[in-house]
Amino acid sequence: MDTTITSYIETNKKRFIDELFELLRIPSVSADPKYSKDVFRTAEVIKGKLVAAGAVKVEVCPTAGYPIVYGEKIIDAALPTVLVYGHYDVQPADPLELWDSGPFEPVIKNEKIYARGACDDKGQVYMHIKAFELMMQTKSLPCNVKFMIEGEEEVGSDNLGTFVKQNKEKLKADVILISDTGIIANDIPSITVGLRGLSYMEVEVQGPNRDLHSGLYGGAVANPINILCEMIAKMKDDKDHITIPGFYDDVEILTEAERSELAKAPFNLDEYKKALDLSDIHGETGYTTNERNSIRPTLDVNGIWGGYMGEGAKTVIASKAFAKISMRLVPHQNSDTITKLFKNYFESIAPKSVKVKVTPHHGGEPVVTPSNSTAYKAASMAMETTFGKKPIPVRSGGSIPIVAMFKSELGLDSVLMGFGLDSDAIHSPNEHYGVFNYLKGIETIPYFFKNYAALSK
Amino acid sequence: MDTTITSYIETNKKRFIDELFELLRIPSVSADPKYSKDVFRTAEVIKGKLVAAGAVKVEVCPTAGYPIVYGEKIIDAALPTVLVYGHYDVQPADPLELWDSGPFEPVIKNEKIYARGACDDKGQVYMHIKAFELMMQTKSLPCNVKFMIEGEEEVGSDNLGTFVKQNKEKLKADVILISDTGIIANDIPSITVGLRGLSYMEVEVQGPNRDLHSGLYGGAVANPINILCEMIAKMKDDKDHITIPGFYDDVEILTEAERSELAKAPFNLDEYKKALDLSDIHGETGYTTNERNSIRPTLDVNGIWGGYMGEGAKTVIASKAFAKISMRLVPHQNSDTITKLFKNYFESIAPKSVKVKVTPHHGGEPVVTPSNSTAYKAASMAMETTFGKKPIPVRSGGSIPIVAMFKSELGLDSVLMGFGLDSDAIHSPNEHYGVFNYLKGIETIPYFFKNYAALSK
Numbered sequence: 011m012d013t014t015i016t017s018y019i020e021t022n023k024k025r026f027i028d029e030l031f032e033l034l035r036i037p038s039v040s041a042d043p044k045y046s047k048d049v050f051r052t053a054e055v056i057k058g059k060l061v062a063a064g065a066v067k068v069e070v071c072p073t074a075g076y077p078i079v080y081g082e083k084i085i086d087a088a089l090p091t092v093l094v095y096g097h098y099d100v101q102p103a104d105p106l107e108l109w110d111s112g113p114f115e116p117v118i119k120n121e122k123i124y125a126r127g128a129c130d131d132k133g134q135v136y137m138h139i140k141a142f143e144l145m146m147q148t149k150s151l152p153c154n155v156k157f158m159i160e161g162e163e164e165v166g167s168d169n170l171g172t173f174v175k176q177n178k179e180k181l182k183a184d185v186i187l188i189s190d191t192g193i194i195a196n197d198i199p200s201i202t203v204g205l206r207g208l209s210y211m212e213v214e215v216q217g218p219n220r221d222l223h224s225g226l227y228g229g230a231v232a233n234p235i236n237i238l239c240e241m242i243a244k245m246k247d248d249k250d251h252i253t254i255p256g257f258y259d260d261v262e263i264l265t266e267a268e269r270s271e272l273a274k275a276p277f278n279l280d281e282y283k284k285a286l287d288l289s290d291i292h293g294e295t296g297y298t299t300n301e302r303n304s305i306r307p308t309l310d311v312n313g314i315w316g317g318y319m320g321e322g323a324k325t326v327i328a329s330k331a332f333a334k335i336s337m338r339l340v341p342h343q344n345s346d347t348i349t350k351l352f353k354n355y356f357e358s359i360a361p362k363s364v365k366v367k368v369t370p371h372h373g374g375e376p377v378v379t380p381s382n383s384t385a386y387k388a389a390s391m392a393m394e395t396t397f398g399k400k401p402i403p404v405r406s407g408g409s410i411p412i413v414a415m416f417k418s419e420l421g422l423d424s425v426l427m428g429f430g431l432d433s434d435a436i437h438s439p440n441e442h443y444g445v446f447n448y449l450k451g452i453e454t455i456p457y458f459f460k461n462y463a464a465l466s467k
Numbered sequence: 468m469d470t471t472i473t474s475y476i477e478t479n480k481k482r483f484i485d486e487l488f489e490l491l492r493i494p495s496v497s498a499d500p501k502y503s504k505d506v507f508r509t510a511e512v513i514k515g516k517l518v519a520a521g522a523v524k525v526e527v528c529p530t531a532g533y534p535i536v537y538g539e540k541i542i543d544a545a546l547p548t549v550l551v552y553g554h555y556d557v558q559p560a561d562p563l564e565l566w567d568s569g570p571f572e573p574v575i576k577n578e579k580i581y582a583r584g585a586c587d588d589k590g591q592v593y594m595h596i597k598a599f600e601l602m603m604q605t606k607s608l609p610c611n612v613k614f615m616i617e618g619e620e621e622v623g624s625d626n627l628g629t630f631v632k633q634n635k636e637k638l639k640a641d642v643i644l645i646s647d648t649g650i651i652a653n654d655i656p657s658i659t660v661g662l663r664g665l666s667y668m669e670v671e672v673q674g675p676n677r678d679l680h681s682g683l684y685g686g687a688v689a690n691p692i693n694i695l696c697e698m699i700a701k702m703k704d705d706k707d708h709i710t711i712p713g714f715y716d717d718v719e720i721l722t723e724a725e726r727s728e729l730a731k732a733p734f735n736l737d738e739y740k741k742a743l744d745l746s747d748i749h750g751e752t753g754y755t756t757n758e759r760n761s762i763r764p765t766l767d768v769n770g771i772w773g774g775y776m777g778e779g780a781k782t783v784i785a786s787k788a789f790a791k792i793s794m795r796l797v798p799h800q801n802s803d804t805i806t807k808l809f810k811n812y813f814e815s816i817a818p819k820s821v822k823v824k825v826t827p828h829h830g831g832e833p834v835v836t837p838s839n840s841t842a843y844k845a846a847s848m849a850m851e852t853t854f855g856k857k858p859i860p861v862r863s864g865g866s867i868p869i870v871a872m873f874k875s876e877l878g879l880d881s882v883l884m885g886f887g888l889d890s891d892a893i894h895s896p897n898e899h900y901g902v903f904n905y906l907k908g909i910e911t912i913p914y915f916f917k918n919y920a921a922l923s924k
Binding site for chain 1: 497498499500558559561562565621622623663665667669674675676677678679680681682683684685686687688689690692693694695696697699700701703743744745746747748749750751756757759760763764765766767768769770771772773774775776777778779780781782783784785788789790791793795818819820821822828829863864865866889892893894895896897
C-alpha cells in the first residue's frame with residue numbers, strides 16, 4: 011500500500027465528490043436535442059477540469075455532433091502512453107416520476123451518489139481526472155497519459171470513428187484504459203474481458219392512413235398494434251431462440267471447458283431473482299442466466315407505442331404503431347450483417363395489409379479483450395492491491411462499440427477496468443454510484459499506471 | 468315536401484351552425500379529468516339551448532359522474548312520446564399533432580364542420596334541439612318529446628343505468644330516438660338495426676421491479692414488452708380467429724339467407740381500400756369485410772406503451788408494459804362473460820416470469836333493434852322523404868351500450884337514425900360532419916315525429 015495515495019484521497023475526498031456533483035448537475039442527455047446546450051457545456055467543464063488537474067494541450071474538438079475533449083501529459087516520449095477513454099454524455103432520465111430525487115440534483119444517500127450519470131459514465135470518467143491530479147500533485151505520474159472524453163456514447167458514438175481516423179498521430183498510445191463497466195461486488199473485483207455488440211432499430215407499422223373507430227372498422231382492417239405484436243412475437247420461438255434466418259450463423263460457440271470456466275464466477279440465482287423481484291427467470295433454453303446475458307445474443311424490445319395511451323378508454327384503431335428493438339451481439343457476429351438480416355426478416359413477415367419501415371439506429375461490434383496482456387496484468391495487480399483480492403476476468407453483456415473500433419483503427423487493445431455494480435441502475439431511474447466505488451477507482455488507477463510503466467520496461 | 472320545414476332551415480341555417488360552433492368550442496372530454504369543468508359547463512350550455520328551443524322542466528341532473536340534461540315538451544298526455552337520447556361528451560382529441568386545425572376551434576372547410584364532436588355526438592344532438600325548435604316555432608310538434616342528453620357515453624355511460632332506474636316515470640315514453648350512427652353515403656340513406664357490444668380492458672405486464680440496462684440483463688430476464696407482444700399475438704390464430712376459450716360460444720350465427728340479405732348493402736372494396744390507403748384487407752378467414760365489421764366479434768389493441776418512446780436509442784428493458792385491449796361483441800355474447808373469459812385467458816397464458824394485471828374498463832351489450840316497428844317505419848319514411856330514397860337497414864360495428872339497457876330497464880326499443888358518414892373520422896384527428904348531413908338531420912327529424920304520430924294513431 012502506498013500511503014501517499016491513500017492520504018491524498020483522504021484529504022481531498024470531500025472536494026472530489028463536490029466536483030463530481032458539479033458535473034452531474036448538467037443534464038448532458040445526448041439522445042434528446044433539447045439538452046443540446048447542456049451537452050456542449052459539459053464538454054467545456056470537462057476541459058476545465060483536465061486543465062486544473064495538470065493536463066496540457068487541452069481542447070474541445072468539434073465533430074459533426076457533440077465534441078470530444080482531448081488533453082494529455084507527456085512526461086517522456088520514451089515512456090509508454092496510456093490513452094484514457096470515457097464519455098460525458100448520459101442516458102435520458104425518463105421515466106422521471108420513478109426517481110426518488112431529481113436525476114440532475116445529485117445527493118448522497120446510504121453512501122451512494124444518486125444522479126443520472128453518477129456511474130455511467132461521469133463518475134467513472136472523473137475518477138481518472140482525479141487520479142491524474144493525484145499523480146501530478148504527488149509527482150508520481152510514471153508514464154504518459156492522454157485523455158479522449160466523448161459526448162455521444164449513449165447515442166452510438168457516431169462521430170468518434172471519424173475523429174479517431176483523422177487524429178491517429180495525436181492519439182498514438184500503447185493501451186487504452188476505459189472505466190465504463192463494473193465489478194461483480196465490492197468484495198469480488200473483476201475485469202471485463204468481453205463485451206457484446208449491438209444492433210438497434212426503430213420499426214414502424216402502418217395500417218390504415220388515419221386512426222379509425224374500432225367499432226366501425228374493428229375486425230375489417232389490419233390493426234397495426236396487433237400486427238406489430240404478432241411480428242415481434244414471431245421473432246422468437248418457444249425456446250426463446252431468435253428466429254431471424256442466419257442470426258446465429260456467426261455466433262462464437264464456447265467449448266464446455268470455457269463454459270465451465272465462466273461458470274466459476276460467483277452467482278446466486280435466488281439473490282438475483284430477489285433483487286429484481288422476479289418470480290421466475292426467463293431466457294433461451296439450454297443456457298444459464300450468466301450465459302444468457304454474456305455469451306448469447308439477444309433480441310429485446312426497448313420501447314413500444316401506438317394508439318391511445320391516456321387515461322380511460324378510447325375505442326380507436328391506430329394508424330401506426332412503433333417499437334425500438336435492439337439485439338446484443340456476441341463475438342464473430344457483425345452489427346451491419348445482423349441489421350440487414352433483421353430488416354429483411356421484419357419486412358418479410360409483415361402481412362400485405364400493412365406497410366413497414368425499419369430505421370437502423372447505431373450499432374457496435376462485439377469484442378473480446380486479451381486477458382494475458384501487460385495492460386491486463388497491470389490492472390489485475392492494481393485491483394489486487396486495492397481490493398485485497400485478485401480480480402476475476404468476466405464477459406459482460408453490455409456493449410462499448412468503440413472498443414472494436416479502437417482495435418481496428420488504432421491497433422490498440424483496451425483494458426476495461428470499471429468500478430460500477432450491476433445494481434447501480436445505470437440507464438434506469440435512481441442511477442447511483444457508491445462513494446466506496448468512486449474513491450476505490452481513484453485509488454486503483456495510479457497503481458495501474460505504476461504497474462503498467464514497470465511491466466513495460 | 469313540407470316547405471315550412473325547408474324554408475325555416477334555409478332562413479336559420481347560419482345560426483344553426485354558429486350555435487353548434489359554440490358547443491364544439493368546449494372541450495368536453497369525459498375520459499380526461501383535466502377537462503372536468505368543461506364537461507360540466509357543456510351540460511349547462513345544453514340546458515340553455517333546450518330552454519331556448521322551447522323545452523320545459525329542463526334540468527341538469529347530477530349523477531355520481533357527469534350530469535344528465537333532461538327536458539321535455541308534453542303537448543297532450545294522450546299522444547305518443549318520443550324520448551331523444553344523445554351525449555354531449557366527446558372523445559379525447561389526441562394525437563393533437565395530426566389535426567389540421569384545433570380540435571376545439573371549429574371551422575368549415577369543403578362544406579364540412581371540423582371539430583372534435585362535430586359528428587359524435589354534439590352535431591347530431593344539436594340537430595334534435597334545432598328540429599325541436601323548428602317544430603315549436605312552426606307550431607308543428609305532433610306528439611310529446613323528452614330529451615335525455617348524457618355526458619359519459621365515451622367512457623361507458625357508467626351512471627346512466629342508475630339514473631334510468633331511478634327515473635322510470637320521468638322517462639316514460641313510447642320509443643327512443645337516437646342519432647349517434649351514420650348512413651352509408653349521402654345518396655344512400657340507411658338506418659342502423661344492429662350494434663355490437665364491447666368489453667374493454669387495460670392490461671399490465673411487469674417483469675423486473677425496475678428498468679434495467681438491456682446489455683447487462685438482456686436475454687436473462689423476462690422483457691415485459693416482448694412478453695406482452697407474445698401474449699397479444701397468442702390471442703388470435705393464423706386465421707384471425709380469437710383464441711380465448713369459449714369466446715365464440717354464444718355468437719349469433721346468421722343463416723346464409725341473412726348473410727345474403729346483408730350482402731346487398733352497396734359496398735365497393737376497392738374504394739374502401741383506397742379511402743384508407745390499405746394495400747390489402749385483413750380479418751377473420753371466411754367472412755367478408757362487411758361481415759367482419761358487423762356480425763363478427765373482434766379483438767383490437769387500442770393502445771400500447773412501455774419502455775423508451777423518445778427520440779434516439781435507449782438500451783433499456785422496461786419494468787412494465789401496458790395495453791388497452793377491446794373486444795366488439797355480437798348478439799347473444801355477454802360483456803361480463805367475455806370480460807371474465809379474457810381475464811382468465813390472459814392470466815393463464817402469462818409466463819411465470821412476469822406478473823400481469825387486468826383491469827376492466829366499461830362494457831356494453833350487443834343489440835339488434837326491430838326493423839318492422841312503427842318507429843322504424845316512421846324513420847324509414849322520413850328519410851325516404853328527405854333523401855328521395857328508401858333507407859337500407861344495416862348492422863353497424865360500433866357500440867351504443869345503452870340501447871340494450873334502455874330495452875331492459877324501460878322496455879323501450881330504440882330507433883338509430885343517424886346522419887354521419889364512416890369517413891367523418893369520429894374518434895380520430897380531423898373529425899368532421901358535413902353541413903349537408905347536419906341540415907339533412909334537422910330536416911328529417913320533424914318528418915319522423917309527424918310519421919310516428921300519424922302511424923301511432
